[in-house]
Amino acid sequence: MDVMVIGSGGREHAIIKKIKQNPKVNKIYALPGNGGISEDAICVDIGAKDIQKQVEFAVKNKIDFAIVAPDDPLVLGAVDELERAGIKCFGPNKRAAIIEGSKVFAKNLMKKYNIPTAKYCTFSNSKEALDYLKSAPIPTVIKADGLALGKGVIIARTREEASSAVKEIMEDRKFGESGASIVIEEFLTGPEVSVLSFTDGKTIIPMVSSMDHKRALDNDEGLNTGGMGTIAPNPYYTKEIEKECMEKIFIPTINAMNKENRTFKGCLYFGLMITPNGPKVIEYNCRFGDPETQVVLPLLETDLLDIMIATANGKLSDIDVKFSNKSACAVVMASEGYPLKYGTGYEITMPKDLTSEIFVAGAKKEDGKLYTSGGRVLAVTSVADTLKEAIEKSYDVVKKIDFKGKFYRKDIGAKCINN
Ligand code: AMP
Numbered sequence: 001m002d003v004m005v006i007g008s009g010g011r012e013h014a015i016i017k018k019i020k021q022n023p024k025v026n027k028i029y030a031l032p033g034n035g036g037i038s039e040d041a042i043c044v045d046i047g048a049k050d051i052q053k054q055v056e057f058a059v060k061n062k063i064d065f066a067i068v069a070p071d072d073p074l075v076l077g078a079v080d081e082l083e084r085a086g087i088k089c090f091g092p093n094k095r096a097a098i099i100e101g102s103k104v105f106a107k108n109l110m111k112k113y114n115i116p117t118a119k120y121c122t123f124s125n126s127k128e129a130l131d132y133l134k135s136a137p138i139p140t141v142i143k144a145d146g147l148a149l150g151k152g153v154i155i156a157r158t159r160e161e162a163s164s165a166v167k168e169i170m171e172d173r174k175f176g177e178s179g180a181s182i183v184i185e186e187f188l189t190g191p192e193v194s195v196l197s198f199t200d201g202k203t204i205i206p207m208v209s210s211m212d213h214k215r216a217l218d219n220d221e222g223l224n225t226g227g228m229g230t231i232a233p234n235p236y237y238t239k240e241i242e243k244e245c246m247e248k249i250f251i252p253t254i255n256a257m258n259k260e261n262r263t264f265k266g267c268l269y270f271g272l273m274i275t276p277n278g279p280k281v282i283e284y285n286c287r288f289g290d291p292e293t294q295v296v297l298p299l300l301e302t303d304l305l306d307i308m309i310a311t312a313n314g315k316l317s318d319i320d321v322k323f324s325n326k327s328a329c330a331v332v333m334a335s336e337g338y339p340l341k342y343g344t345g346y347e348i349t350m351p352k353d354l355t356s357e358i359f360v361a362g363a364k365k366e367d368g369k370l371y372t373s374g375g376r377v378l379a380v381t382s383v384a385d386t387l388k389e390a391i392e393k394s395y396d397v398v399k400k401i402d403f404k405g406k407f408y409r410k411d412i413g414a415k416c417i418n419n
C-alpha cells in the first residue's frame with residue numbers, strides 16, 4: 001500500500017513511524033513533512049492547506065490511503081475532496097470537523113445534548129459582549145469561535161482584561177475571521193486530561209489518557225504554547241472518571257453528531273477538566289493532539305494503520321485495540337524565545353545510538369544534517385515500566401541533543417510523581 005500523510009509536525013512524525021511498522025506499507029509520502037520526517041517518509045513540497053494539490057498528487061500517485069492529521073485541512077474539507085477523487089481517508093469530513101472548527105457549534109451541541117461543559121454565552125456583536133461582561137463572574141474565559149493556531153483562548157482575571165480581549169478579538173480581529181463570533185464561558189478548575197479516541201461513528205474506542213503541559217515555563221508559568229511535553233497515562237484519569245466520561249461525554253458526543261447528521265469518523269480528541277463537579281469538556285479537537293500523540297502512539301500495541309483503515313470503513317468494532325500498561329513521557333525541545341520570536345537555522349547534533357524515540361517537528365535537512373526551523377524543534381519520548389523511569393530516560397536523552405538556543409521544561413510529569 002502507498003500511504004500519504006498530510007502535515008509537518010511531531011504528531012505526523014509519530015504517526016508515520018507507527019504506520020511504517022505495518023508490513024503492507026510500501027511507500028509513505030508526507031505533505032509537506034519536515035527534515036526529520038524525511039528519514040521515514042518521502043517528503044513532498046505541498047502545504048497542509050493546499051487541498052487541490054494534495055488531491056492531484058494522490059490521484060497521480062495512486063495513493064491507497066490518506067491520513068489528514070492537522071486541523072486546518074480537516075476544517076477546510078480535505079477529506080471531502082480526497083474522497084470525491086476516490087481516495088480513502090482517515091479523518092472527519094468538513095461537516096464533522098466543525099466540532100473543532102467552531103467553538104460556538106461545539107458549545108451549542110453540548111448544551112443541546114446535555115454533555116457536561118462550562119456554562120457559556122455566545123456573541124457575534126462586540127457591544128453585547130462588552131455589556132454582558134459588566135456583570136459576568138470573574139475570572140472568565142473568552143474564546144474566538146474559529147481556529148486561531150491554539151491562541152484563541154484568553155483567561156481573563158479582571159473585567160478590564162476581559163473587555164480588552166473582546167475588543168482585540170472582535171473589533172481588531174487579532175485572529176482574523178475566527179473572531180467574528182466568540183464564546184464567553186465560566187472559569188473551571190481542576191486537573192486537565194486529554195483523551196484521544198478512535199471512532200467510526202458507531203464504535204468509540206478511547207486511547208490511553210495523557211496530560212499536556214501547555215505553558216512555556218516550569219511550574220506552569222509563562223505563555224501558552226502548542227505544548228511543551230506530555231505524559232501518559234494521566235494519573236488523574238481514574239477508572240471511575242473513565243466510566244463517567246464514557247457514559248456522559250464520549251458516547252453522547254458520537255450520538256449527538258449522528259443526530260445532527262454530522263457522523264464523525266477519525267480521531268476525536270476530548271480536552272477534559274476534572275472539576276469538583278465531575279469531568280467537563282473544555283474543548284473538542286477533530287484530530288490527534290500534538291504533543292499527546294507522541295506519548296499515546298508509542299504505547300499502542302495494535303497496528304495503527306489497520307485501526308485507521310477499519311475506522312474509515314466503518315468497521316472499528318472488528319478491531320481489538322490494545323495499549324501497553326507502561327508509561328510514556330515526551331519532552332519537547334524548543335528554540336529559545338518560543339512561543340514568541342526565536343532564531344532558526346542552528347545545527348542539531350545527537351548521538352546515533354539514542355535509546356528513546358525522536359519525533360521531529362521543526363527542522364530541515366541540508367547536506368545530511370538537521371537544522372532548526374521552528375519553535376518546537378523535536379520531542380524525545382521514552383517508554384518505561386513506571387512514569388518516573390520514563391521521565392528520567394527522556395531527560396537523559398535530552399541532555400545528549402544539542403542546538404544553539406535549546407530550551408525545554410525541566411518538570412514534565414513532575415507533579416504526577418511527587419504526589
Ligand atoms: P488552547 O490550547 O489555547 O485552546 O487553551 C486552552 C486552555 O485554556 C485549556 O487547556 C485550559 O487550560 C484553558 N481553559 C479553556 N477553557 C477553560 C475554562 N472554561 N476554565 C478554565 N480554563 C480553561
Ligand code: GLY
Pocket residue numbers: 150212226227285288289290291292
Ligand atoms: N495539545 C493540544 C492540541 O493538540 O490541541
